[in-house]
Amino acid sequence: MYIGLDQGTTSTRAILFDENFNMLHEARREFKQIYPKEGWVEHNPEEIWQTVVEVLEECKRVAESKGEKIKAIGITNQRETIVAWDEEEKRTLYNAIVWQCRRTAERSSELRKDFGKVIKDKTGLVVDPYFSATKIEWLLNNVEEVKRAATKGTLRFGTIDSYLAWKLTGQHVTDYSNASRTMLFNIHTLDWDNELLELFGVKREFLPKLVDTAQYIGDTKDGIPVSSLVGDQQSALFGQTAFEKGDVKCTLGTGSFILMNTGDQIINSQHNLLSTVGWKIGNEIVYALEGSVFITGTLVNYLIRNLGFAKDSAELTELALQVGNNGGIYFVPAFTGLGAPYWDPYARGLIIGLTPGTDKRHIIYAAFEGIAFSVGQLVALMEKESEIYIKTLKVDGGVSKNNLIMQILSNTVNTVVERPVNRETTALGAATLAAIAMGWVDKNKLKEIRKIDRIFTPKENREEEFNKWKQAVNRALNWES
Ligand SMILES: O=P(O)(O)OC[C@H](O)CO
Secondary structure, eight states: OEEEEEEOSSEEEEEEEOTTOOEEEEEEEEOOOBOSSTTOOEEOHHHHHHHHHHHHHHHHHHHHHTTOOOOEEEEEEOSSOEEEEETTTTEEOSOEEOTTOOTTHHHHHHHHHHHHHHHHHHHSOOOOTTSSHHHHHHHHHHOHHHHHHHHHTOEEEEEHHHHHHHHHHSOOEEEHHHHTTSSSEETTTTEEOHHHHHHHTOOGGGSOEEEOSEEEEEEOTTSOEEEEEEEHHHHHHHHTTOOSTTOEEEEESSSEEEEEEOTTOOOOOSSSOEEEEEEEETTEEEEEEEEEESOSHHHHHIIIIISOOOSSHHHHHHHHHHHOSOTTOEEEOOBTBBOTTTOBTTOOOEEEOOOTTOOHHHHHHHHHHHHHHHHHHHHHHHHHHHTOOOOEEEEESGGGGOHHHHHHHHHHHTSEEEEESOOOHHHHHHHHHHHHHTTSOOHHHHHHHOOEEEEEOOOSOOHHHHHHHHHHHHHHTTOOO
């Protein structure tokens, strides 16, 4: 049996898989979101660690009750979030600064002006507080304990995979997919970049050693090998068996993350999509083109909780189906700014086209379209930039359960949308990578065991509505400044 440990932004989950990667059990714990100031987001790393201990214990108990043992653990994680700890004193020095945290927004704008191009060339990333480098810089400049540990030579930084690997095995390591989200890692040389280290005042010894995405790292204290570290979106790409160049997956969770496997080719996006490492396994390096939409599931919850339009997502869908069109309404879900291709932190949500005939069902339909159009826009850009025709869009995540949104998505991208039976592709990716590292499974076997739940094929042309929605986006930009 294998465990895919998925340390996400709002919860920690461990999923127990059997030898054929069927899901046997899910253990889940939520933890506190800490908002010390407007726009700041932190997690308590010790609390995260406690949730990890609990979910692993729970899965172990289930395995034992079946007379089985855990053969390996793969760790996948919320990316970019950074933890600082003291190697000697074996304790963390500050809360984890979460990927969503905007405390370094000003510094990022400054950097973007002077170093935007060089950083993008080296790292594949657009300068934004989202990534780890400015968070590390902030910790080095603002936290006394961090400064002291730096002087002592015992300071260590790591993304969540790295922190958990250290807690579980004592090793200070990270994999290439996670490293590529720090903005300190050069995706061409596949190493920490000296010039960037200097720019952010980071010494190489503060950072983890780089390991392959599928590689044995060490044993936990009860003798279970930890043999994969992988960023959660890259893990989902792997879990969807998107092994070939041109394969694309979209995880529709709180937000949406769309990744295209671009093989060994780094695409220098002209539209601010990101280039990132998908995985490195031995000599195989796979890059990915990535676009993210910040608001997806959040919008569905917003319709339910904030606007009180329905009691759950099934009822929302029923209401949307009653009208079957947007009634001229366009919904731009830019609640917290917009990611690619705009990268506009000042954009805000917009509902436009209201008339006396509008009722809530049109707004729901328009919101569903807003989700599909946001994803569709990035899929279209990826196709253009990679010059690869996308045959199938593989979807997963909570919102992919919604058939209406998936059908609108298929119409929008004019492509087949394919949903697997196992939508837990993130944990699955990590578990399968862990098994690959130990030589117990190969990619072919994984392709064989992947089952498709449903395929959505394009039914109607949505180009007109899609274009109109893009006009609405232009009106939502730069609202807060
Ligand atoms: O924890 P999730 O699933 O919201 O994913 C967060 C992403 O890794 C951020 O880049």
